[in-house]
Amino acid sequence: MNGNAERWSDLGTRLGSGAAMVAIGIAGIWFGGHVFHGLVAVICGLMVWELVRMLSPDQPSLALQLGGVSAFAVLLATYLPPLYAVPLLAAAVLVGLGRVKRYAPVYLVFSGLLLLAGWGMAHVRDDLGFGWMVWLVLVVVVTDVAGYFAGRMIGGPKFWPAVSPKKTWAGTSAGWVAAALVGLGFGIGSGALGALVLASVLLSFASQLGDIAESAIKRKVGVKDSSTLIPGHGGLLDRFDGMLGAALALLVLEVAFGFPWSVL
Known part of the structure; x- marks a missing residue:
């Protein structure tokens, strides 16, 4: 009985947080355009911040810097054609390559895919x-x-x-x-x-x-x-x-x- 209760102990919290995320996501998708671009950019920036904090916990200021650079790059890339957007995203990733002290290859691959995915989501809403x-x-x-x-x-x-x-x-x-x-x-x-x-x-x-x-x-x-x-x-x-x-x-x-x- 206790094991079953523990298995579902986080359900209420998950549902509450999930409902809030769904509401924000629906609003962003519905409005599209600048609203959705901004939402995607903020999310990508925060995810890069989280990634750098995990990989190099002793560099909190670097995590903030790379998160900000990433958010700006994704936001700008949403207004550019692929020929310019992809190199811009790559440049944003390379800014941190020599500065992330631990797990630099992991940072390079995962952050690159993360920013590309964020730009891709904006592309889906805008063009598809x-x-x-x-x-x-x-x-x-x-x-x-x-x-x-x-x-x-x-x-x-x-x-x-x-x-x-x-x-x-x-x-x-x-x-x-x-x-x-x-x-x-x-x-x-x-x-x-x-x-x-x-x-x-x-x-x-x-x-x-x-x-x-x-x-x-x-x-x-x-x-x-x-x-x-x-x-x-x-x-x-x-x-x-x-x-x-x-x-x-x-x-x-x-x-x-x-x-x-x-x-x-």
């Missing part, structure tokens, strides 16, 4: 439209929610215990099924139903890989959460790691396979 942005968010959200409940209710074998000890095969599979249902709902009546269901599952898996990558960094540096900014959830990296993975996967689908298809 409101519908595709909602689809992307729903795929990530249902993957996380289904995985959380299935993992805690069913349990069973761990997906990758050495890196993410809480993630189970039951939760992982439930996330794929939930994402497929989102793709089904968005694709009904279109000629790309099967492709959209498959794309939803692929983005679901990419979001899980984003979560695993962030978990690997935390285990490497010996921290439980990236920060304490969000009660019940840890930090922004803990909450948005899945979105980063999914946004990057969506960019790959767009470049390699001509996404989006005629659905929304």
Whole structure:
């Protein structure tokens, strides 16, 4: 009985914080434009701040500096074409390469992917439209929610215990099924139903890989959460790691396979 109560002890806090994040996210997506650009830039800057704090906890001022530089770079990049946006984001990452004393390769790769994903999310809202942005968010959200409940209710074998000890095969599979249902709902009546269901599952898996990558960094540096900014959830990296993975996967689908298809 005590074990079961402990398993769900953080649910109320998680739901409250989650509701606040959903409200802010919906408002940002709805308004789009400058509002969404600013929201994405702030989130990316805070995530870089969290990343540097984890990798080099003895350099708090550097974490603030790189977080600010990253936020500004993402904000400016949202108004530039890819030819200029991508080099700008790369330059923002390189600013900290020689200054992060510990785990510099981890900083280089993860911060680079983080800023690219942030720019990618702004691109989805600006160029692909409101519908595709909602689809992307729903795929990530249902993957996380289904995985959380299935993992805690069913349990069973761990997906990758050495890196993410809480993630189970039951939760992982439930996330794929939930994402497929989102793709089904968005694709009904279109000629790309099967492709959209498959794309939803692929983005679901990419979001899980984003979560695993962030978990690997935390285990490497010996921290439980990236920060304490969000009660019940840890930090922004803990909450948005899945979105980063999914946004990057969506960019790959767009470049390699001509996404989006005629659905929304």
